[in-house]
Amino acid sequence: MGRNAGPGEREHGKAGEYGESGEHRESGERGKGRVYGTDGAEAGRGGGAGSRPGGPPTVETIAARAGVSIASVSRVLNGRGARPGTITRVERAAAELGYVANAVARSLKDGRSMQLTFAMPDIGNPAYVSMVREIQAVMKPAGYRLLLHSTDAVVEDELAVLRSLADRTSDGLILCPIRITPRHLEALGRAVRPVVVIGSLPDGAPHGPLVDSVRADSVTGAEAAVRHLVETGRRRIAFVNGPADTVPGRHRALGYRTALESCGIELDPTLTVTTDFTVEAGAAALHGLLDARSDIDAVFCANDQLALGSSQTLHTRGLAVPGDVAVVGMDDTLLARAGWPPLTSVDLGSAERGRIAARMMLDRLREPADAPRAPARRETVMPRLIVRASSAPAASI
């Protein structure tokens, strides 16, 4: 009580204008009018005592100023109704003081932080950036803040994030791992808050009932890409893949093999290179391939960054794209359109997966605590091949 303002220190600031700022808040699902007069409320101690007497205003400060109890303050501020006179006085006091509710205290009280965590391997990869964008687009209007983690695909980091779900800073987690270890599954099973995994969970995996997931069908996507190359006349199709021990890596390799097989082209192991999912790695990989083989007429890359790196190496070595060598990437990021020639790429629906994941999360977060949990959901987003100039038939040039 000591830090209370008390009736002694009247304010003379330009009163009111409360509510003016209300319309701009990312209003969320809960209370109305929780931010007060921060525009007009100078709390103008125009010559009074020094700075803030006891830190920022609280319900108690307002209560004292309005001459009501803190309960009434809370009620008014949360629109739970009160006598008109009370409402006026409370709102006025809040506005004059520039009151902003302490969200931490509220979180502690009602057990929700109104924060969502998104953890992905690499913020430098535009595919993940588009997920971030979509997730934010869904969660922000619902009143959630977005906590971001770039884990560099380090397993320990991902597990730490999963574990930190228990610390109450986050109401849920959207996790995008590129490796899924038994420890991931164990941690998922233990999760105390909803988790949505963007990625392929193993089939009979023993993860908890609160774990939803959205995956891309990158096997099919890779198949489509390779088949497209074959159909446009390519035969010696190199494959620049990401790490073989990642889920995307495995799936894309599978699609590549399957497609070649179904097209009656024999798999040539020397045409495959495994490296990191980066531009530089792609450039280096292609140098290696071209040093070893001069007859390559197409390169299928496991993502756009690799494809871009590959194209650069081709250009550098004086090979025409697609004249000499066709190039296809995956993810259809902004990089695909950035290159010249624009890159044929497989849209694996990064944005859509992000959106779906966010919606699934919102559904979970909206489940009443007492109601029975809905069963785990699992969705798959279908790939789309986006044909651009980098894979035009060699003959057509």
Next chain:
Amino acid sequence: MGRNAGPGEREHGKAGEYGESGEHRESGERGKGRVYGTDGAEAGRGGGAGSRPGGPPTVETIAARAGVSIASVSRVLNGRGARPGTITRVERAAAELGYVANAVARSLKDGRSMQLTFAMPDIGNPAYVSMVREIQAVMKPAGYRLLLHSTDAVVEDELAVLRSLADRTSDGLILCPIRITPRHLEALGRAVRPVVVIGSLPDGAPHGPLVDSVRADSVTGAEAAVRHLVETGRRRIAFVNGPADTVPGRHRALGYRTALESCGIELDPTLTVTTDFTVEAGAAALHGLLDARSDIDAVFCANDQLALGSSQTLHTRGLAVPGDVAVVGMDDTLLARAGWPPLTSVDLGSAERGRIAARMMLDRLREPADAPRAPARRETVMPRLIVRASSAPAASI
């Protein structure tokens, strides 16, 4: 007290293994050993009662189980020392229960959320992505979580973020606005937590003492780019700019004009187009320019996205880059290297500005509450022209 576990419900889970997980935490500056045995601590009620009796374990649960007071639990868990026996019992109980401290409660108690907010105009712009990366790289080891806001450069959104500083969810804000209005300045003056602005604050601006800033010198950067074009033989240099009412827009325009002037080239207003900072806008802008003028021999673009769009239009219309028209961008994002030919660009130090901003923030956050605040800092990052193929002299082709 009712939700307490009580001594009745002994656990039989595989005990201990506490500490094993400790080494993986992003340990931060504060306590040690605050996450307990989440790996081995199944809390395995292997046939006991149903699920968690009263929600997740708290200090009270642990205290009951270890037969000590909550104060002792807190002390042990925070490494404030206790008798060896006490330590053992507490740690053991915590591990067995899979205790994870409630960070919200802690935040309420000590007034720090250990969260930092970064608000920037557009997560789709790689320049901001690199800021995100650097900020995270600095803040994470210091124990801070990163709260992300993509504001779409909407002023109201930025102001809302600024205002929300008062809600205690965030210990500081790194703000990257592209417009700075009087309302921004007013809000900055009112800020109750440290703010670092990435951008150019007006000189005598009345912002608070807690507002540090880092800016790029994009005037000089633009000058360098244009001068480079002149030096490599270009004369009719078009300028594709972003919105004129933004700070970057104004500065780049100024640099463009200054450089032309100092090179003795007359400013031709019909060579300047103002549009959005996007690839599509750049493409459209160049169509417009080329429709009106056929003698353009270079295009200076206010960022890489515009430059990429411009290049695409040039390619589409059969003009060679740099043979017919040279292209220069700004920001030196991954897009610059992605294009073909690779794009000459001005590195405005996005990554460096992010890093510096984060460090400034950390310095502020480390200021003891009682000590006098350090005066506002202000840094400028110098631009570097990165010459690539897109601006090679026409003659050299």
Next chain:
DNA sequence: GTGAAAGCGCTAACAA
């Protein structure tokens, strides 16, 4: 309609 009081989970001041 309003107020008093409890309590969310934690840390720290103070006592023992």
Next chain:
DNA sequence: TTGTTAGCGCTTTCAC
């Protein structure tokens, strides 16, 4: 060394 207790700011019974 250890325990008791107050209190961070909020929402919400429960009486009145």
